[in-house]
Amino acid sequence: MRAAARMLGQRLVKLTDDEIDERRAAAELAIQTMGITFTVYSQKKGGSIDRAWPFDIVPRIIPKSEWDRVEEGLKQRVQALNLFIDDVYHQQKIVKDGVFPKEVLAKSRNFRPQCVGVNPPFGIWAHICGSDLVRDKDGEFYVLEDNLRVPSGVSYMLENRQVMKRVFPGLFENYNILPVDDYASDLLEMLLSVAPKAARRPEVVVLTPGIYNSAYFEHAYLAQQMGAELVEGSDLFVDDKDRVFMRTIHGSERVHVIYRRIDDLFLDPEVFDPGSGLGVPGLMRAWKKGSVTLVNAPGAGVADDKVVYAYVPKMIRYYLDQDPIIPNVPTYLCMEKDDRDHVLANLDKLVVKPANESGGYGMLIGPQAGKKEHESFARKIRANPREYIGQPMLTLSTVPTLVDTHVEPRHVDLRPFILSGKTVSVTMGGLTRVALVKGSTVVNSSQGGGSKDTWIVDDNGDT
Amino acid sequence: MLSRVAENLYWMARYIERAENVARMVSVNGHLQLDLPANARTGWEPLLAITSSKATFDSLYPSPSEKNVVAFLVHDERNSGSILSNLKLARENARTMRDIMPREAWEQISGLHALAEQRSRKGELKPDRDQFLRAIVLGSQTIAGLLAGTMSHDVAYDFLRMGRSLERADMTSRIIDVRSADLLPDQGGGLRPFETIQWMSVLKSLSGYQMYRQHVDQSVRRVPVLEFLLKDKDFPRAIFHTLGEIEACLAHLPRNRGAQAVIRKLRITVSEADMEKLEQKALNRFIDGLQIMMNELHDRLMATYFHVEAAA
Numbered sequence: 001m002r003a004a005a006r007m008l009g010q011r012l013v014k015l016t017d018d019e020i021d022e023r024r025a026a027a028e029l030a031i032q033t034m035g036i037t038f039t040v041y042s043q044k045k046g047g048s049i050d051r052a053w054p055f056d057i058v059p060r061i062i063p064k065s066e067w068d069r070v071e072e073g074l075k076q077r078v079q080a081l082n083l084f085i086d087d088v089y090h091q092q093k094i095v096k097d098g099v100f101p102k103e104v105l106a107k108s109r110n111f112r113p114q115c116v117g118v119n120p121p122f123g124i125w126a127h128i129c130g131s132d133l134v135r136d137k138d139g140e141f142y143v144l145e146d147n148l149r150v151p152s153g154v155s156y157m158l159e160n161r162q163v164m165k166r167v168f169p170g171l172f173e174n175y176n177i178l179p180v181d182d183y184a185s186d187l188l189e190m191l192l193s194v195a196p197k198a199a200r201r202p203e204v205v206v207l208t209p210g211i212y213n214s215a216y217f218e219h220a221y222l223a224q225q226m227g228a229e230l231v232e233g234s235d236l237f238v239d240d241k242d243r244v245f246m247r248t249i250h251g252s253e254r255v256h257v258i259y260r261r262i263d264d265l266f267l268d269p270e271v272f273d274p275g276s277g278l279g280v281p282g283l284m285r286a287w288k289k290g291s292v293t294l295v296n297a298p299g300a301g302v303a304d305d306k307v308v309y310a311y312v313p314k315m316i317r318y319y320l321d322q323d324p325i326i327p328n329v330p331t332y333l334c335m336e337k338d339d340r341d342h343v344l345a346n347l348d349k350l351v352v353k354p355a356n357e358s359g360g361y362g363m364l365i366g367p368q369a370g371k372k373e374h375e376s377f378a379r380k381i382r383a384n385p386r387e388y389i390g391q392p393m394l395t396l397s398t399v400p401t402l403v404d405t406h407v408e409p410r411h412v413d414l415r416p417f418i419l420s421g422k423t424v425s426v427t428m429g430g431l432t433r434v435a436l437v438k439g440s441t442v443v444n445s446s447q448g449g450g451s452k453d454t455w456i457v458d459d460n461g462d463t
Numbered sequence: 464m465l466s467r468v469a470e471n472l473y474w475m476a477r478y479i480e481r482a483e484n485v486a487r488m489v490s491v492n493g494h495l496q497l498d499l500p501a502n503a504r505t506g507w508e509p510l511l512a513i514t515s516s517k518a519t520f521d522s523l524y525p526s527p528s529e530k531n532v533v534a535f536l537v538h539d540e541r542n543s544g545s546i547l548s549n550l551k552l553a554r555e556n557a558r559t560m561r562d563i564m565p566r567e568a569w570e571q572i573s574g575l576h577a578l579a580e581q582r583s584r585k586g587e588l589k590p591d592r593d594q595f596l597r598a599i600v601l602g603s604q605t606i607a608g609l610l611a612g613t614m615s616h617d618v619a620y621d622f623l624r625m626g627r628s629l630e631r632a633d634m635t636s637r638i639i640d641v642r643s644a645d646l647l648p649d650q651g652g653g654l655r656p657f658e659t660i661q662w663m664s665v666l667k668s669l670s671g672y673q674m675y676r677q678h679v680d681q682s683v684r685r686v687p688v689l690e691f692l693l694k695d696k697d698f699p700r701a702i703f704h705t706l707g708e709i710e711a712c713l714a715h716l717p718r719n720r721g722a723q724a725v726i727r728k729l730r731i732t733v734s735e736a737d738m739e740k741l742e743q744k745a746l747n748r749f750i751d752g753l754q755i756m757m758n759e760l761h762d763r764l765m766a767t768y769f770h771v772e773a774a775a
Contacts, residue, residue, distance in 0.1 A: 211559050220561035230559075235465050247466045249618065249768045250717050 005061045009400075011171065012058065017405040024402065027057050027167045054450030055163060058407060059171075060399045060414075060432045063459040064178065070133070070141055070416070071426045073325030076316060078129050078418045081146060081303050083319040085125040088302055089115050099318045100311055104335070107386045108302055109356045110149070112264060114271055115299030118288055121194045122422060125297040128187075128259075129418045130154070133326070133430075135397035142329045142394070144413065146312070148296060148304040150261050154417050155218035157431040158183060158225075160453040176458040178428045183417070184225030187259075190421035191226075194293045195256045202256040205229045205246065207236070209262045209278045219261050228259070238282030244292045257293045258283075264298045306355040306389045307333055332390040334381050343390035344381065347374045350390040352381070365441070367393055396441055401434055401452070411435045413443050414454065429454035468563065469622045470769035471556045476626030478553035479572070482546045482579075483603035484634045485536055488513065488668050490596040495664040496529075503657055507532035513641045514544050533592070538583030546599055547583050550576040565613040568606055575602040621712035625764065628708040631700050633757055635692055638668050640750040643685070644743060662688050669700045689738045689746075702753070706730050709760070718767055725760045729753065 015023070087094050088111070094100040105111060130151030132144040161180050165172055188204065195202035208219035210232050223230035235246050236255065245252040260267065266276040268283040286292045302308065310331040313324045332339035332350070343350060352364040364377045381388045398409035416430030432454040433443035443449035488510060496504050508527045511517040516535075519542060524531040538547040554576040561569055582595055607627070614620050642665045662683045666672040669692065678695070681687040695701035710726045713719040732753065741749055 211555070216558075217561075220558070224561050224563070224566075229465055229468075230561075231465060232467065235467055249464050249466055249469050 007175070008059070008061065008171070012407065020402065020405045023167050024057055027055055027163050054436060055160060056401050056410075056434055056436070056450055056452040057164070057167060058400050058402050059164060059453040059455050060412060061455045061457055062429060064456050065459055067429065067456045070326060073141075074131060074416060074418050074426050075424050076320065076322060076325055077131065077143065077146070077312060078126065078420055078424065080312065080315040080319050081129065081148065082124050082126055082420060084308075084315050085148075085297075085300055085303050086123045087319075089118060089125075089299060094315070094318055097318070099314055104307055104311075104386070105302075108305055108308070110264070110299070110301035110305060112299035112302070114284060115297070118297075118299075119290075120297045121196070121293060124194060124420050125300040126303065127190060127194065127295045127297075127420050129420070130415045130430075131418065133414045133416065134329070134394055137395040137397060139397070141326055141414075143309075143312070143326050144329055145306060145309055146304060147415075149263060149301040150215075150296070151415075151417065152215040152218055152261075153415055153431040153433075154183060154427070155221040156451055157417075157427065157429070157454070158221070160431075160451060164453045175455070178456045178458060180428050183427055184222060186419055186425050187222065188226040188228070190419045190423075190425075191228075191257045191259055191295060193421035193423075194295065196290055196293060198291075199256040203229075203254060204257040204259065205231045205236075205255050207231055207233070207258050207260040207262060209233075209266070213261070215261065222259075231255075233262075233276075233278045233280050236280045236283075238280060238286050242282065242286045242289045242291055244280070244283065244286050255292060257295065259295045264301060267294075267298060306331070306353055307335065307386065310389065329391050329394065334385040334388040334390065339390070340381065340385055343388075344378055346390070347377060349393060351393055352377055352388055352390050355387050355389060365393070393441075399432075399434070399452075401436070403438075408438070410438070411441045411443070412452075429456045464618050464622075466769050468560055468619070470765075471560055472563075472619055472622040473626035473764070473769075475553050475556035475560070475572075476623040477630040478549040478556065479603050479606055480627045480630040481544065481634070482549035482553070483600050484630070485514065485544070485546050485549070486596040486599035486603075487670060488638070489533060489536055490593055490600075491664050491668045493529075493593065494667075495661070498660050498664075499657055505661070509641050510536060513637045515637075516542060516544055530589075537596075538579065540583075547579045550579045563619050565609065567613060568609045571602065571606050571609055575599070575606070578602065618715060621715050622768075625709050625712045628705040628712075629757065629761060632702045632705040633754070635669055635700050635702050635705075636750050636753050636757070638665060639689065639692055640747060642668070643689070643746055658685075659683050665692075671698060671700060674698050686738045689741075693733055693736065693738070703730065703733050706733070716768070721767060722760060722763045725756060725763055729756045729760070732756070 012020075084094065084100075088105065092105070095102050095105065126148040128151060130147040130153060132147070133141045134144050135141055157180060171177075191204045192202055195204075204226065206219055206223040206226075206228055208216060208230055210216065213219070220230055229235075229246065231246055236244055236258075237247070237252075238244050244255040244258070246255055262278050265272045266278040268279050268281060268285075269276045270281045271284040272279070283292070283294070284298065287294050287298065310328065310333055313328055316322055316324045332343050334340045334343055343352065346366070347364070348366045348369075350366045352366065354362045357363070364373060366374070369377075377388075396411045396413075399412050400407045401410035403410075412432050412434045414430050414432050417427045419425045432452050433449050434452055435441055435443045436450045492505075492507065492510055496506075499505070506527065507529050508517075510532055511520050511527065514536065520527065520532070520535050523539070523541060524535060535542050536545055539545050540548055540551070542548060543552075550572075554572055557564060557569055557572045578598060610620065610623060614623075642661070659682070662685065663672060665688060666675050666683065671692065675683070675688070675691050675698075678697070679687050679691050691698065692701055694703045696704055696707070698704055706726055706729050710723065710730075713723050713726065736749060
């Protein structure tokens with residue numbers, strides 16, 4: 001067992017049941033008063049409910065020496081992804097060179113023809129990327145997926161640390177736990193670095209769909225931490241010179257960088273969904289003209305597709321001429337006949353995922369599903385092979401998690417966040433999500449998952 | 464500052480202030496009933512008049528008993544003016560403004576709402592009702608204190624302060640309007656029995672008893688109490704004082720002329736009123752006049768700062 005983990009274990013073992021209960025109650029109280037919530041959509045009453053964020057007080061520990069390599073791998077991966085997206089909206093060299101199949105692009109749901117030929121600053125499209133990592137039983141990290149549209153969860157990473165500091169102040173004195181708190185300033189710095197050149201004092205805003213969005217808490221949190229305005233679509237307008245302004249008590253004020261937390265299709269009713277009330281008419285005009293920077297850029301989601309994911313190792317070789325540092329989970333593409341046959345023949349052993357969903361929706365966990373589900377997925381795959389991939393059921397690593405008053409193993413994943421602007425930076429660790437249900441591998445908060453604090457511990461000098 | 468945010472701040476402050484006022488009013492009325500003999504008790508109906516909610520109440524409850532009125536005013540979510548409803552609205556508004564409000568203030572608002580919600584599940588309030596109402600008043604004051612002590616006194620703060628001040632002025636005028644009607648006017652000679660107790664309760668409804676004693680050199684009677692609640696320059700819930708607060712906020716804001724004109728009109732009206740001459744009916748008309756001007760002020764703020772037209 002790792003030294004840091006051993007010390008933590010000794011500390012926790014010494015706590016009595018009552019003390020554990022006390023700490024857990026303290027954590028719950030902290031979460032409630034801090035107002036950390038996420039929203040669950042409910043059919044009942046046609047509304048949504050605020051739930052307190054399920055939090056496990058046993059932290060997950062990763063030694064710094066191990067993390068350094070993961071960080072390198074993530075930077076490498078995101079660099080390749082940005083080169084890929086930029087290429088896809090320009091010459092499409094990777095297609096011409098036969099490395100990436102044309103038909104995958106042709107059928108991509110997140111390819112936006114409106115973005116062809118646009119040149120965002122530094123050629124960066126995916127400024128903020130949340131890549132989900134899992135560890136197999138061999139102890140190695142794998143990338144499970146890359147979230148390049150509007151990845152969320154970073155505020156929980158920050159709040160989890162706050163809660164832990166309130167509940168276990170002593171632990172932080174005795175360990176060399178690397179801080180995560182500088183994320184907001186890194187984010188702001190990145191946003192300022194990609195502002196249009198003409199802006200002398202760039203105005204940054206966070207664009208939210210509003211209070212009923214499941215990640216609203218995070219939008220408000222990040223805006224607050226950055227000292228940026230949190231705007232809704234109706235607060236903004238685009239003038240006839242394609243400049244973006246916000247409505248204020250002083251009249252209208254110019255906006256240069258929009259960290260948008262709404263999906264592409266709702267951004268601009270003039271170009272996308274004409275019925276959308278969340279967006280700003282004319283926003284795409286302004287973006288194409290370069291008078292405003294959108295973060296992430298529209299169209300970045302083209303690489304946020306589980307079929308495209310399978311090609312990331314090839315991209316890294318193609319654009320960077322390097323070997324991938326963090327491997328992918330082996331992936332079978334149902335669009336390829338051989339792969340499809342393999343998936344169909346092994347539905348009871350594989351995990352099947354739709355290519356373009358997030359949040360753990362619409363997937364098949366083969367070993368846990370019944371015959372009817374297998375058959376229904378076989379039909380779906382045959383009808384629409386491009387939309388499905390298969391992956392082996394990983395023997396996901398588990399970490400100690402508090403269940404009642406004792407500790408049991410539970411499956412986890414890890415979502416670090418990578419910021420790309422003028423420079424690239426990675427969060428110190430990330431958000432660890434944990435499947436609170438015994439044996440479950442689904443960690444999404446909408447599906448009974450929770451989270452825990454992630455400690456990158458400097459192991460230099462550890463005994 | 465975003466127009467939408469300014470409006471949210473303004474309303475949030477009004478909701479919190481309103482919750483506090485209702486809590487204080489219910490608490491004081493409870494004490495008043497205990498102090499009056501059975502045949503002179505004013506009951507609970509006046510609270511419905513003060514909050515203009517009699518029609519809503521009648522559609523939901525059979526009679527204005529203590530139990531019913533208290534439930535209606537404290538935790539009935541069907542009453543948009545109940546303490547619980549106000550705190551819920553305040554929290555919803557605060558939630559959209561976490562980027563500009565100090566974190567502690569948000570935690571306090573969220574916590575106060577949680578307290579009211581938790582409490583509402585208990586139903587019957589009586590045994591420790593006062594303790595709960597006190598917690599609401601203190602919680603609301605804590606929020607005001609946190610905001611005053613940790614939030615920059617910038618325009619965001621001005622919108623909060625204006626909302627709070629206007630709500631205070633509104634509540635003070637309502638309490639005067641309804642409570643004075645329960646009482647017969649001064650007839651020069653001896654006091655009617657229990658009159659002092661009732662005017663004391665008017666002052667207490669506005670947390671003004673102690674300050675009245677300190678700053679007014681007269682016994683607790685109609686005219687000096689009215690003078691104090693309307694015209695005092697220093698008491699935070701006196702109408703004249705709240706108007707000064709609003710005027711000071713407006714001075715920091717752009718495009719403030721229209722609203723300032725309304726404030727000046729209000730201040731002149733209040734300071735020139737002669738309480739000796741305002742018999743009950745005239746007093747009611749006078750208060751109606753103030754209410755109309757306060758609404759005008761509110762509308763002016765809405766038009767100038769909150770509903771900004773598209774492009775300039």
